[in-house]
Amino acid sequence: MVSTQGCIDVSEHQEARNIGIAYPGLKAPEIACSDKKCPWHGNIKVRGALLLGKVSKARMRNTVTVEREYTVWVRKYKRYERRKSKIHAHCPPCIRVKEGDIVLIGETRPLAKTVSFVVLGVIKSSFNVSSQSRAT
Template sequence: MIYLAGLFQSPDKVCDDPTCPFHGSIRVRGRILKGVVISDKMQRTVTVRVDYVKYDQKYKRYEKRFSKIKAHNPPCINAKVGDIVYIGETRPISKTVHFVVCQIERQKS
């Protein structure tokens, strides 16, 4: 798609998934997050751990926190456990999935 051309490289593999941001009809809009895949046991879905910091007003310090986000994993990208990935916000794909994997930054060695 044109709107992802400046942000991410299109994968070499071609898929026929309708919810793929490169070969399907789903649009990526909103937040783009970076995280680590911690589970890939679901079909075409991965769980991504996104780390962030929150400021504690009382102690005037930052604390580390994390979120676990479920994201659609298109067959042309096929992220595995341990991969560092970029996920983009989309329309709701299912009850709990509102993100899609856009690119693998680094694969687990």
């Protein structure tokens, strides 16, 4: 779980700004943050690619690893091959993310050595399947 340090109530802080991206299911977070690298409350511009992916790791502070699955046509075998890519993305404290969530990430300027994407929002939240299967 990403830490909530730096989060404050929206009534005390500025409203979330319009980032100029209209995507179904994407809305501004209810809580505000004081993170300079937040696209909603900071001064980061989102430009370039918008990608959907599944959060595979959320253990780093304010950074998550997003895994994308895609297919590639292999001409020799006349079949598709499944491949995966992992992308590190900055996760502002105002967006609550956990492993297994489907998130929308947007490309920005380089924020760190390996981070050039920022989490814009959670599209589909995951729930713990193993705890539900034990209950039945």
